[in-house]
Amino acid sequence: MNSRIYYNSLLRQARPLIAFTILAIGLYSCTTSAGSESIGAPPPQELPVLTLTNTAAVTYQEFSATIEGTVNVELRPQVDGYLEKIYVDEGAYVTKGQLLFKINDRSYASQFTTAEATAHAAQANMEKAAIELNRIRPLVQNNVVSDVQLKAAQASYEAAKASFEQAQSATNNAGISLGYTLIKAPVSGYIGRIPFKAGSLVGRGEALPLTVLSEVNNVYAYFSMSESDFLQFTSHTTGKTVDEKIKGLPPVELMLADKSIYTEKGKVEMVQGQFDKSMGTISFRAVFANANGILRSGNTGKVRIPHTNAAVLAVPQQATYELQDKVYVFTVADSNKVVSKPIGIAGTSGVYYLVDKGLNAGETIVFTGLDRLRDGAVIRPLPLSADSLRKAMPL
Template identity: 55%
Template sequence: MKTRTHTPLMSLSALALIVSFTLLQSCTSGSANPGPQNQPPALPVMAVPISPVTVYQEFSSSLEGKVNVEIRPQVDGYLEKIYVDEGAYVTAGQPLFKINGQLYNETLNNAKANVLAAQANVQKAQVDLDRLQPLVDNAVISDVQLKTAKANYNAATAALAQARAMAGNAQINVGYTLIKAPVSGYIGSIPFKTGSLVGRGEAQPLTVLSQVNTMYAYFSMSEPDFIAFKNKYAGETIEQKLKNVPSVELLLADNTVYPQQGTIELVQGQFDKTMGAITFRAAFPNPNKVLRSGNTGKIRLPQLFNQVLVVPQEATFEIQDKVFVFTVDNNNKVASKPISLSGKNSYYYFVNKGLSSGEKIVLSGTGNLKEGAQIQPQWVSADSVLKANPI
């Protein structure tokens, strides 16, 4: 007995509906315009401008006052008084610390007494000499006694000089018990307290006094940067080249530019073998005492280009450490081009090779572009771009 397989009526009806819907969609698609996915993408395009530009090389730096003096005791004793507080500004000659001077005062008094005794001995020797001289002149006595008196007088005079030297040394030590500021500047940390025993053998200074009217900014250049630096400026020697280096700027830790410009004064004589770098020193005036020793920042070394091509960084992309842009030809087709940079800032690359003035580039939206793709250029003026983000 054969078994029949019946197709349910509901299934046939559903199939008919699906076919009808497919045909309808097909007809609709055939009669409509091509979808936007088939159109070239509309992208902003700009002609590359040329402009005078100042670019900066930046080097990390640390700041120190022109004079940083370690204040150390020159005599031993207990710290009796501290006249200043940490961070205070002091003038040259102002008292800073007082070491107990009782021992040194007594030594001075003893030395002064020795001076008086030595003076008395000199006077006595002089009296003996004056008494014997006429006797020898009149041949009353031999000159042996006179020679002895002269020797005694010379010995007494030498003893007086020695006593005076000892008194002077004692006086100096008494003076050392009062420690004064050698220069004007700011007091650093004071690790000792009143009553601390201090002395010449102490490894730690009482404080550090920084004179900050002029600040030194120390920074380092790698060997390639140093070679480029030497080739950039005129002069036979480094000293001559430094005279032709323009003023430098100091970028502070909060990314603001210090209002006073500085001058590169010297280059150290040799490279640091461990770092492969050489140290420079730039001097900055600090009239308002804003900068302090220990500050950090960046030295900005300027370089002026009279005419250079300006390309927004958003118009570029990188492949294996090379920077590229998409140029646009007369048929609105794009081609990738590598560019060579002479510098950059926060918004722009400055190009010395790879492009020409007025050449058209895609300004943004290059992430999905492919070589030879066609686009719809949306023209953007270079002036509006440079106005939005000034160089």
């Protein structure tokens, strides 16, 4: 009995606490529900989008090239001797006929003087034989002396004449050798490396030339095409023959080693007659004007052959992303949901990819903010004008 009274007393004391707990739970539930309704789902993010249209664009095929002067002359000594003087420095510009080197000429000058003296003596002997012949000829006619003497005088004159001609030839050869001691520029151009110093013994057997003289008012850019590139060139370029196709090519550009474009455009002039079997390539030659001497023999770069595309889809590169060696864009589908698509790239033009697969004209793609997107995400599109975009970012 006392236990029941004690239990009832505890229950009466706990009722206010139970009621308060139930009330607190109810208030918390209402507050949570109201808070959820007030926050709600986040609104779609606003992102710029671009509707694609066909446009004309120029693409380039690039081929590694080496530059050479139109004339590269190896200057080699034609006579042996000590290099007495060097009149120019490496890298200097020289004009045709300018004196460049001098080989010690004392021995050659002596040989020339000796040859001249021998020639003068031979000339004197020839003149003496001619006088004797002219003296005997009328005597034979008058039967004063026999015909045998005339024939002997004639033979002496012919022998003297031959000796004189031989001496003249020796004099000319000595003069040529003496002239070879002075080495002059055969063309105007730039002096290359000079591996010898004054006092060096040089001669015709030297492996190295005295220098290489490059005429670079115009330069040649040599580049090669693979067999597949060459077949594409022959099938896509107008003309019946290869020569006609080369003449029909537009002016080409030269990209220098620092990625800048050379100011002058060039012209493809010729293609070799056969493929290199070891490399599987065929060589072309383009010529570029070089009046300012910016290009030198030994420069490298890339020859860029332009191709005009009448109607292609130009997609800004910043509107794409790469994944596992593929390039993707986010297209805007129904209900403004985005869907990723891989695209095929036919080439580049400026900051644009030229797309030939995966997209069609009229489709809309997300321009920026791709790093915050996932397939199926809903966005609020902010349309951009393709024309105004190309004015700001030209092809």
